[in-house]
């Protein structure tokens with residue numbers, strides 16, 4: 001039997017089933033242990049995180065008073081690390097050809113009625129122009145796994161195309177990549193193509209369930225999938241994004257698993273995950289989410305988000321348009337730092353809406369508002385929508401990004417960057433209502449830049465964006 005070892009490079013040792021089961025037993029045994037829960041909360045208040053066992057005890061806890069404390073702490077940590085900034089992005093679906101058999105995904109190879117599509121480079125260009133015209137600067141590209149239709153060369157060509165398009169004042173300045181687990185050599189190529197984060201959802205950390213949920217195709221190989229982030233880091237990518245698809249397995253197993261994965265990356269590479277995503281299964285062509293037994297309600301979902309927030313304070317958290325406006329609102333408060341807006345999950349969906357008989361979408365979108373509506377809504381809730389992509393362009397990736405977080409300089413760096421990129425959005429893309437609200441937000445928030453010199457430079461840049469048609473400033 002495999003023995004738990006966070007430093008091991010073997011999937012079954014760093015995501016160890018025995019350790020997870022023991023963690024869940026420990027959490028059950030201590031879920032009413034107020035003294036222990038208090039000690040864990042005190043440790044979390046130091047803002048250096050808590051481990052998978054401690055987090056699992058908090059997840060098992062049902063005491064209303066303690067839960068209130070946990071939520072309040074999550075909100076406070078969110079504020080301390082991320083201020084009111086929310087980073088905006090959109091997914092771009094390149095191809096839904098797929099050779100895998102994932103039973104929850106409409107791209108599965110046996111699905112004969114989904115419309116298979118793959119964007120040509122001209123179509124990529126049209127999609128990117130549509131995304132730029134909405135105001136997006138940061139994309140996550142998505143594709144099924146298919147070595148014939150979507151080989152790495154195709155993905156690399158798309159990345160080149162995306163970065164090359166300069167339409168009006170638009171530009172995509174960061175391309176994150178969500179494609180299937182691959183080789184070190186291919187990760188090197190993605191790194192050299194200038195990607196931001198490499199994102200790969202584990203789907204489930206439970207090996208047995210994983211193998212049943214991925215009955216055929218290369219994705220069936222649990223070890224290869226689970227060890228992908230180590231290969232990505234070996235290939236030079238030091239910002240990686242984790243996620244599980246909630247609904248497939250018991251959520252308590254998944255929380256312990258994802259935190260063990262984060263601990264493993266920290267132990268081996270000296271840097272934890274850049275982001276954690278929290279997708280839940282949605283209805284899609286050929287997929288009925290009710291056939292999966294482990295769906296979680298909104299309350300549990302928010303509890304998980306709050307606990308991840310305090311467990312890994314330096315890790316960004318992402319929520320997509322799989323979630324409704326009201327769930328997103330709660331989740332933002334408890335820990336989410338990045339959201340998508342105006343998303344389409346169909347291949348080619350930004351240029352024109354898909355006729356129903358041609359459905360190529362990956363899942364139904366719950367939040368169907370436009371990007372402008374989302375931006376306006378965020379500001380009405382007191383947030384600062386940020387289109388910033390500065391960090392990786394300034395070489396602040398991996399531990400260098402973490403160093404910025406830990407130095408307390410975020411308010412002198414991320415905050416002005418958020419305001420300057422928001423100003424670009426307001427001038428180039430916002431509707432009149434959003435612009436009016438946004439200008440007020442910027443005026444007020446400029447005063448919250450601590451260093452006088454930085455404040456003066458940011459104010460000058462904002463004036464240059466507004467009055468001199470200048471763009472792309474960053475600290």
Ligand code: SAM
Pocket residue numbers: 104105106142143144145178179180181200201203219244245279280281282283284287322362363
């Ligand atoms: N093919 C790549 C891979 O295997 O990782 C890219 C993944 S896919 C384009 C992005 C993610 O969508 C998947 O990792 C999965 O978690 C999620 N997904 C698949 N089917 C879904 C569904 N029915 N509802 C919600 N999310 C889904």
